[in-house]
Amino acid sequence: MGKRVAIVGTGQTFHKSHRPDVNGQELINEAVVRALQDADLKMKDIDAVVIGNMDHFEGINYVDCWSVDGSGGTMKPIIKLTTGGTTGCTVAIGGYHLVASGMFDKVLIIGWEKNSESDTTGAITTAFDPIWDRLVFAGAISGLAAEAQAYMARYGATDRDGARVSVRDRRHAMNNPHAQLRKEVALEEVLASPMLADPIHLLDVCPRTDGACAVIMASGELAEKIAPKPDWIWATAARHSYTYLGDADYGRLTSMREGAQEIWKKTGIKEPRKELDVIELYQPYSFGGLIWIEDMGIVGPGEAPQYIWDGNTDMGGELPINPSGGVISCNPIGATGLIRCAEAAMQVMGKAEGRQVPDVNFAFSTGFGGCWWTDMILHGRKKPK
Amino acid sequence: MADSNHIIIESGDAVQPFTYSIGMHGSKFFTEIRDNRRFMGIRCPKCKKVYIPPRGVCGDCFVEMNDWVEVGPGGVIGTFTILRFAFIDPETGHQKPVPYGYGFIRLDGADTLFQHYISVEDEKKIRIGARVEPVFSMNPKGSIRDIEFFRVID
């Protein structure tokens, strides 16, 4: 077993649909400066940098080199990790591995995106197989719609069940000054919004966003010196499950199921529903908020709609999900997974301000990408043994 | 936030063509479609799963596959959506014509789903489990477009 690792500081931009006032390096810098301030560290204290985005959105391929002015990576060990939508969670897992290895004591982790710089659906399409996937593909939304159709057919869920999740996340976003979209919607408004791809309405899905997030991790005793209440990393998991889009089991997120099972087993969690206090779920569309918490093991197959209608995942409920407003309220794609990680860390550290869930012992954050990839992190208040 | 103080530079029309190798499995698949209108899948010797599109390795078992099996041409809709929002198709540079049916077809005898268009002439007929058949191009060239679309036959 490697060294124990904790998050000691986080920072993020005030995410917007378009930030023409900054270029990519400058956007990254805003998040980095805020994370350093939060941890009360200077750039000279950082031993290594991990950075990631989805490079086809900006069409700039060596962002690790190109961004050093903004990232603080000049003349430091710096690597880029990019795994599609999961990127933000993958960079966190990569940073965790670097610190846990004992090779680096303090690592700066960055995720960012300027989605305003290209056509999002067009750019996403280039991430899929040119021969077999692209003919009918229509960006992330087409696969998600196919998943929702399969889930609804299998379990009898309805578009109202999906809309309820969107209403929740958009209400939660009102508490988060960093969220891009801060406007409550009624269930009927979700259902009346334009149909994009059956059964997904416009208000069921995430926007596109310019934004960056940075997280600082430190090893064992050092973390306890830097932060009065560090956020300890208990376990991580990553799963990629298919080659072509037709290989997946539509209606179930196999990568979530297997990754979550690995984490519960590693950490001795028997009843995630009772033992977790808050989840920041990478949930780019409402129906994912139903399907994926079943695969996570929070409730059984087909049980999520009732669980969510009963208010269990609202603020003040049994297990609040997405106090930040989630991905439906804000989606700078390469940063999105790291924002989930940072928001979970803030919950554990007691720094989530207006969106704080009381007495968080365990928080869970995830990344979702491709379609059907899942990365995940279990965060805890107590230092793991 | 967009305002006259901040300049936006456009890349302009940029073209970067690629020449993709599709390998022996893809080549055989498209040759059979073009010349014989047959769908060829491939079976894993270990887990017996029949893959379409065919490929060299079963990812689950990590073993080589050589056992070709004919699947389809009929099948059922495994899952689907109908795309209704307009977007730029990076394959053509033009707006994709919407609405169109996006089908994940379970061809008879295959264990994975084959992606293609589904005709949306009668949307009410498009449902999971509906039987479909392919409509082939009259001018086949050895590509995924040799199948024009699938249509519901129930």
Ligand SMILES: [Zn+2]
């Ligand atoms: Zn196999």
